[in-house]
Amino acid sequence: MKAGVLALQGAFREHAEVLEALGVEPVEVRLPDHLSGVDAVFLPGGESTTIAKLLDSSGVQAALRSRLVDGLPVFGTCAGLILLANEVEDEHGRSYPGALDRLDCTVARNAYGRQRESFEASLAVEGIEGAFPGVFVRAPVVTKVGPAVDVLATHDGHPVLLRRGTTWAATFHPELSGDLRVHERFLAEVSGRGVGTLRRRSLGSPPEASLPAGQSVPGPERPFRAEKEVTG
Numbered sequence: 001m002k003a004g005v006l007a008l009q010g011a012f013r014e015h016a017e018v019l020e021a022l023g024v025e026p027v028e029v030r031l032p033d034h035l036s037g038v039d040a041v042f043l044p045g046g047e048s049t050t051i052a053k054l055l056d057s058s059g060v061q062a063a064l065r066s067r068l069v070d071g072l073p074v075f076g077t078c079a080g081l082i083l084l085a086n087e088v089e090d091e092h093g094r095s096y097p098g099a100l101d102r103l104d105c106t107v108a109r110n111a112y113g114r115q116r117e118s119f120e121a122s123l124a125v126e127g128i129e130g131a132f133p134g135v136f137v138r139a140p141v142v143t144k145v146g147p148a149v150d151v152l153a154t155h156d157g158h159p160v161l162l163r164r165g166t167t168w169a170a171t172f173h174p175e176l177s178g179d180l181r182v183h184e185r186f187l188a189e190v191s192g193r194g195v196g197t198l199r200r201r202s203l204g205s206p207p208e209a210s211l212p213a214g215q216s217v218p219g220p221e222r223p224f225r226a227e228k229e230v231t232g
């Protein structure tokens with residue numbers, strides 16, 4: 001299996017590392033041609049306005065939009081979710097469709113405010129046992145989701161992991177958490193392979209996940225300091 005990682009700006013290398021750990025070949029996507037032969041595509045965190053401009057100038061936007069219409073599975077994290085959203089609201093009260101306009105939801109950029117720019121919170125994710133470490137970096141807040149969108153995790157009452165068919169999006173960064181399970185679940189689901197068939201090796205030591213399945217885990221919450229800069 002080959003998966004594209006949009007590599008115009010932002011935390012794309014971290015997605016590629018997770019994919020390698022799962023035995024999936026990552027393909028850095030910078031030009032329309034790079035999309036040929038990929039079975040799924042990941043849209044990383046970063047600065048959504050910058051990525052949107054580069055998507056347009058590189059020609060990847062049109063090519064990617066048409067692959068998505070044809071059913072290419074996609075997973076957007078943070079800025080990646082903003083690109084996929086039907087409606088984006090910015091801090092200046094403007095609203096506009098995301099550059100890829102694929103997911104029926106409204107998202108408010110940078111909505112946690114300066115006091116809580118980056119933090120980590122334990123999440124209960126549907127289909128994943130125990131706690132998943134949610135790393136939020138200048139995260140957006142999803143304020144509305146369409147009726148066909150599944151909410152697979154919430155934080156503070158807001159959806160943080162969304163799925164509509166093979167379109168997935170998270171306001172947090174599973175690729176920065178050291179935990180492969182969200183990527184694994186997405187890849188298993190969109191490829192029709194079982195969870196557990198993909199994993200080859202772990203990325204560092206897995207975080208503690210001691211809660212019983214299905215239990216909701218609201219905290220503890222602590223500030224998160226990104227080792228590598230993920231601006232946005």
Ligand code: GLN
Nearest residue numbers: 045046047048078079232
């Ligand atoms: N704040 C960024 C934006 O609105 C997203 C942050 C991220 O991807 N970590 O584009």
